[in-house]
Amino acid sequence: MIKTPVCELLGIEYPIFQGGMAWIADGRLAAAVSNGGGLGLISAMNAGSDYLREQIRAARALTDKPFGVNIMLMSPYVEEVSRTAAEEKVAVVTTGAGNPAKYMQLWKDAGIKVIPVVASVAMAKLMTRSGAAAIIAEGGESGGHVGETTTLVLVPQVCDATQLPVIAAGGIADGRGVAACFMLGAQGVQLGTRFLVADECSVHENFKDKIIKANDIATITTGKRLGHPVRSLKTPFSRAYFKAEYSSISDEELEAMGAGALRLAAVEGDAERGCFLSGQIAGMVNKKQPAAEMIREIFEEAEIVLGGARQWIK
Numbered sequence: 001m002i003k004t005p006v007c008e009l010l011g012i013e014y015p016i017f018q019g020g021m022a023w024i025a026d027g028r029l030a031a032a033v034s035n036g037g038g039l040g041l042i043s044a045m046n047a048g049s050d051y052l053r054e055q056i057r058a059a060r061a062l063t064d065k066p067f068g069v070n071i072m073l074m075s076p077y078v079e080e081v082s083r084t085a086a087e088e089k090v091a092v093v094t095t096g097a098g099n100p101a102k103y104m105q106l107w108k109d110a111g112i113k114v115i116p117v118v119a120s121v122a123m124a125k126l127m128t129r130s131g132a133a134a135i136i137a138e139g140g141e142s143g144g145h146v147g148e149t150t151t152l153v154l155v156p157q158v159c160d161a162t163q164l165p166v167i168a169a170g171g172i173a174d175g176r177g178v179a180a181c182f183m184l185g186a187q188g189v190q191l192g193t194r195f196l197v198a199d200e201c202s203v204h205e206n207f208k209d210k211i212i213k214a215n216d217i218a219t220i221t222t223g224k225r226l227g228h229p230v231r232s233l234k235t236p237f238s239r240a241y242f243k244a245e246y247s248s249i250s251d252e253e254l255e256a257m258g259a260g261a262l263r264l265a266a267v268e269g270d271a272e273r274g275c276f277l278s279g280q281i282a283g284m285v286n287k288k289q290p291a292a293e294m295i296r297e298i299f300e301e302a303e304i305v306l307g308g309a310r311q312w313i314k
Contacts (some may be wrong), residue, residue, distance in 0.1 A: 002178075002299050002306075006165050006188040009133065010113065011066050012094060013037030014299055016178075017136070017167060018291075020070020020094055020193030021277065022046070022142065023266035024203045027058030029291070032200035034065035036292030041070045041094060046142045048077045049084040068115075074228075080117070086110040094136060097145055097228070099123070101130045117169070119147025119154070121161045128162040135162055135189055139170030140184035143193055143279040146170075146221065146231050152184070159185030172279040173253030175301020191298075193279040198291040206269030210235075214282035223258075226251060233276040237261055241275075249287055 006015040016038040018025065022045035030040030040063075042055045053273065059067050067087045071078065074097040082103040085093050093100075093107050096117040107114050113133035118124045124135050137158040139151025151170040159166050168181035169190035178189050195201060197208045210233055222241045223230045232238050241257055249257075258275065265274025280303075289297075 002086075002302060004165070004182075004187040006134065006167065008009075009165065010039055012039050014295055015188030016295055016298070017041060017068075017094070017169075017188065017190035018195045019073075019142075019144075019169065019190055020044075020096070021192050021196070022072070023262055024196065024201060026068065027055035028062065029195065029198060029201050030055075030067045031059045031062035031065075032065045032112075032198060032291040033102070033195065033295070034059075034067045036290075036295040038094060038291075038309040040065075040067040041092075042067065044069055044071045044075065044077070044081040044085070046072070046075045046077065047081075049080040052081050052084050053088060056084075056090060068092030068094055070094045070096065071100070071103075071155075072096050073100060078103075082106060086112065092133075099126070101126070104130050104132070108209075115167070118158065119149060121154075122155050124158045124161050124166075130166055132164060134165040134167060134188075136167045136169050137186070139168075140221075141171030141280040142169055143219070143231050143277040143282075146229050153179070155181060155186055171279060171281050171285045175298050175303070176305050177281070178298060178302040179305040179309070183309075188295055193281050194285050194294060195291060196278070197285055197288045198294060199288060200291050203266050204269030206271060207265055207274075208288060210276055211278060211282050211285050212286070212288070214278065216280075216283040218282055220276055221282050224257060228278065230275075231279065233278045233282065235274065235276055236272050238274055245288050 004015045005013045014037040018033040018045040020041040025043040033040035044052045115134045116127045117136040137155045142148045155168045165187040167188040168186035173194045261275035264270040265276045
């Protein structure tokens with residue numbers, strides 16, 4: 001069985017995190033992943049403290065295993081949800097879309113392990129100096145907000161830049177991806193897109209079906225003009241947005257075009273107006289199954305791949 005220092009650090013069975021996906025990563029999914037031996041995460045997204053507290057307590061009703069909260073630092077409610085996470089004393093806080101240094105002492109004082117998501121070596125070094133417990137190095141293959149550097153290139157450079165455990169994210173869906181990330185120096189992995197089709201994931205069935213039907217060229221990146229690129233499935237909405245991005249439309253109009261699109265996809269399954277966030281790995285996701293079964297399958301595959309790695313060495 002695969003064990004890394006991340007397992008001991010967080011009290012989990014497998015070194016795998018479930019991504020903090022807005023409108024998707026709720027208490028039910030987080031609990032299922034944690035019960036399966038990984039680290040489930042609840043997305044605080046753009047909601048306030050009442051929503052987050054409700055989801056934390058929903059997860060606690062379903063699991064006695066460690067789970068965490070993902071806080072998007074661009075959220076208008078970042079101050080209050082940061083305090084809520086501290087008050088609820090969740091096991092882990094992961095962060096995205098910014099620098100969490102302002103809130104790290106608050107969380108650490110509450111006994112929370114802070115594990116920021118980074119897309120660059122410079123940010124990994126800064127988070128190391130700021131007292132992070134580990135680092136999630138996320139490559140541009142991932143769904144949602146993305147950076148420029150790929151996982152294959154980013155992860156080893158982040159591993160070289162910090163003594164902290166590194167969790168690789170972006171472009172991972174099976175045991176081969178896990179094995180590859182371990183070879184790059186990572187001590188764990190984070191998956192988002194594959195967990196979208198978990199039985200316990202409450203996302204609309206249309207979203208799950210789109211992931212299952214996706215192929216290797218099914219995603220598109222939009223939002224570069226506004227400075228926050230986002231990867232999603234190619235749909236009428238994402239194609240229209242991409243076209244508008246290179247038109248004379250104002251930045252304000254472009255920003256407004258995307259308002260509510262993720263909710264339309266995740267909650268309502270609106271195939272025309274919804275933004276279906278997804279990583280490039282969607283083409284390798286081909287079945288729905290319980291989260292715990294996914295995790296076991298992924299690590300059984302990884303053990304086989306790692307065990308056969310020496311076949312090429314003469």
